Amino acid sequence: MNTVSTTSDSSVEQTRKKVWVMFDRIAHRYDLLNRLLSFRQDVRWRNKLAEYLPQGEELVVLDVATGTADVLIALNKKSPNIKKAVGIDMAEKMLEVGRKKLEKLNLAQKIQLQNGDATDIKFEDNSFDATTISFGIRNVNNLDQALKNMHRVLKKKGRAIILEFSLPDNFILKKLYLFYFRNILPAIGSLISGDSYAYNYLNQSVETFPYGNEFCEIMQKNGFSNVKYFPLTFGIATIYQGEKS
Numbered sequence: 001m002n003t004v005s006t007t008s009d010s011s012v013e014q015t016r017k018k019v020w021v022m023f024d025r026i027a028h029r030y031d032l033l034n035r036l037l038s039f040r041q042d043v044r045w046r047n048k049l050a051e052y053l054p055q056g057e058e059l060v061v062l063d064v065a066t067g068t069a070d071v072l073i074a075l076n077k078k079s080p081n082i083k084k085a086v087g088i089d090m091a092e093k094m095l096e097v098g099r100k101k102l103e104k105l106n107l108a109q110k111i112q113l114q115n116g117d118a119t120d121i122k123f124e125d126n127s128f129d130a131t132t133i134s135f136g137i138r139n140v141n142n143l144d145q146a147l148k149n150m151h152r153v154l155k156k157k158g159r160a161i162i163l164e165f166s167l168p169d170n171f172i173l174k175k176l177y178l179f180y181f182r183n184i185l186p187a188i189g190s191l192i193s194g195d196s197y198a199y200n201y202l203n204q205s206v207e208t209f210p211y212g213n214e215f216c217e218i219m220q221k222n223g224f225s226n227v228k229y230f231p232l233t234f235g236i237a238t239i240y241q242g243e244k245s
Contacts, residue, residue, distance in 0.1 A: 019139045020090035022198050023067065027093040029193040031068055036192070037185050045163055045237050046071055046134060050078035052230075052241050054159045058083035059129040062153060064118045064146070065089055065136025069098030071163075072111050075132070086123075088116025118146040126155045134163040138209040147222035154244040160224060161241055166211035168235040177236055181206065211238055 023030070034042045049071065053059065059082050063071045066087030076082055089095055095113045102108045116122060118133070118140045131150040140146040150160050168174045181203040189199025210218060215238075216227045224242030231238050 019141075019201075022195070022201065023091040024093040026193045026195050026198050027068070027091065027097050030094065030097070031070070033189055033192055033199075034070075037188060041233055041237070042070075042135075043074075045232055045239075046074040047078055048232060049132065049134065049161055049163050049239055050075045052159070052161045052239060053079050053081070053130055054157070056129060057081055060127070061085040061130045061132065062121075062123065062128045062150075063087040064116075064121070064131060064133040064150060065139065066098065066113060067091070067094045067134075067136070069095075069101055069111065069113060071132055071134045073101065073105065073107070076107060076111065082110075085111045087111065087113045088118070088121065089113070090115060090117055119149060120145075121149040121153055123153045125152050126158075127153045128158060129155055130159050130161060132161045132163075135165065137162050137164050138205050143218065144222055147219060147224070151223040151242075151244055156244060158244045159241060160219075160243075161239065162219075163237065163239050164209070164211070164215075165206040166231065166235055166238040167207070170234065173234050178203075178207070215240060216242075 053075065059079070061075060061082055063085065066072060066089045069087055072085050072087050075085065087098065092115060095115065098113050099108070102111050102113070118136070119142045131154055133150070137143065137146065154160065168177055185203060186196070186199040189202070190196035193199065212229060216229055219227045219240060219242045223244070225245045227240065227242040229238050229240045
């Protein structure tokens with residue numbers, strides 16, 4: 001078992017049911033805090049995610065739990081092969097921030113953002129060449145249903161790419177990381193965002209979420225083949241890749 005839990009799993013599950021409300025509360029500071037609390041590693045990780053897009057011309061991509069559209073902006077910047085992209089999220093205020101960013105970058109015609117639920121994706125089967133989700137899969141209230149939906153809307157040979165927090169394997173690094181995650185990160189996040197609960201939930205949700213081989217097995221159970229994972233920055237984040245046969 002990979003997960004490390006110091007809090008009640010039930011409290012995390014309760015938050016997952018309406019996690020989008022929490023993200024709406026912190027939308028005005030979300031991007032700033034991502035950069036600050038990750039020491040800008042979040043930018044590097046999203047750029048790395050783009051390297052795992054499938055080969056081919058005129059790709060159509062769906063980003064689930066898109067938030068402020070950082071993933072789609074990174075994908076567009078790094079991959080000239082994207083023809084069209086759609087981002088869905090339940091947090092409307094996060095989407096509002098994302099739309100402003102897309103307008104500023106002249107990407108509003110190419111990238112569309114709309115309200116949508118990861119567990120009930122409103123697109124037809126076999127619609128996308130790739131589905132992505134960045135730091136959102138641990139927040140869905142039904143992990144299996146979200147993965148099944150991401151698999152369903154993929155075209156044959158399409159690829160799901162998932163970026164999520166994980167825990168380092170090295171004992172010393174894990175101890176240092178957990179100290180930062182449990183003590184320093186919530187304090188800074190609370191101070192800047194004005195929402196103490198949101199950044200306490202962050203470390204709780206990471207510590208109780210499966211990662212590495214355990215998460216790969218969950219992807220396989222939900223239909224994905226050729227599942228692989230790639231740790232980033234000593235294992236504090238991981239990219240998962242799976243395909244639709």
